[in-house]
Amino acid sequence: MSAETAVTGTFTPRPGAAPLGRMIRAQAALETRMLLRNGEQLLLTVVIPTLLLVLFSAVDIVDTGEGRAVDFLAPGVLALAVMSTAFTGQAIATGFERRYGVLKRLGASPLPRWALMTAKTCSVLVTEVLQIVLLTVIAFALGWSPHGNPLAVLLLLVLGTAAFSGLGLLMAGTLRAEATLAAANLVFLLLLVGGGVIVPLEKFPGTVRAALELLPISALSGGLRDVLQEGAGMPWADLGLLAAWAALGLGAAARFFRWE
């Protein structure tokens, strides 16, 4: 044996993990490609928000209050874009990765679990940037005139992403993949209607409205609208609500997530 192993062959062991930065970049790039290649995911993250923005801005279907419809709709659709990627898309993709043993196999690779989650977050953020650029360009073409503090917008988007990621991962890590697929789409639809995205929450009766206002989507769409449409200052109440959802969702996901 010793004489053979002294000779260097193709497979002669030379183990070692790649540098962490390289692993995370590679993983984030792969996850982003998987997402952009998936037709159903693109429907959810790009086509539906774009259609809603264009359709409801052009046609007077929902009474969006005073001012131009696009000024009301753009912040809501931005919130929807964040939810579609951080929650729905991430939940479905991660649920099937778990089902198909992808998470399991990666668990035996040199990539640490925290680095895998970091890569997933990077992939979500890259996708959101692409969505926001696209939706912003369309909104401007429709005559959008945003106001407000860009830092407040950024904070809302980041905390919204954290809140939705936590809830999406909680769902993906505890339910069967098929159940996650169904539930994530259902929640997307319900929150689209009842989360102040295109339908103003004022349209709902008082008690229902009070409950709906506690949802993360309402906090995100409401906060973005206060800043971008009304030019309000820092929306502390909405930021606080999103932070609470983020702590709850990420905490529960960390506690209950099953990798297999």
Added chain:
Amino acid sequence: MHAEPAVAVHGLVKRYGPKAAVDGLDLTVAAGGVTAVLGPNGAGKTTTIETCEGYRRPDAGTVRVLGLDPLADSAALRPRIGVMLQSGGIYAGARAEEMLRHTASLHAHPLDVAALIERLGLGDCGRTSYRRLSGGQQQRLSLAMAVVGRPELVFLDEPTAGLDPQARHATWALVRELRADGVTVVLTTHYMDEAEQLADDVAIIDGGRVVAQGSPEELCRGGAENTLRFGGRPGLDLSSLVKALPDGSTADEPAPGSYRVGGTVDPQLLATVTSWCAQNGVMPDRITVERHTLEDVFLELTGKELRA
């Protein structure tokens, strides 16, 4: 040169609910060879392998892989091992080459991806997504992912299940080359010929324990005794043959003109039989040595009833 075993499992117990999937299992894998783990379905093969890979926490016993604890020392161990799961492990939408390149990028000194793809005959499916690959192509991609990081030790869980003969032989050739280049291989299989062809060491698991371990030759020798048969004219007097044979050997004539010699069939015994034939003017019209195969040994140890 390999003083330390690649894998050392002592008294491993793993329960799922009330049932113990692994029940006090001991297994030692020498570094630098190919060890085949055989066993009926539900014997505890995959649970044992997955405990070594760090996927399962033992309920009792100790597991050391390359001298490390698979759970506590996971970060140090993972770069040094290659893993091929029984199924899955790959993004449904990923392309074969893309997935292999990605796995390579997680390692410091990976193999040349293009050469490995060529080697495993995956050249035609570089752009095909995983879910559209044939079962055999999926298996080979999974195998390639297990070795691309140049590990010291690879765990292959049923690497040739469902492969056609060409792909099986390609996989066998790769395993032999891994061994020649100093990689330790632990594989599970249902194919006895695969174990006989590839393994330096075979561990037969049943009911969550190792019931036999040794080289294929040792196991075949150690099982039921072998048989030599020859044909001659009917009604020969075998008493002088039995006297000439080593103690414990038998000789009889189960059918007229068809003789059977039982015992440790080695070259010496064959010479004894042929010289007895020469002394007695018997021209054997055929002589066959029936060796016990690993399959015989396996069925003897694990029974013939069907498992779950």
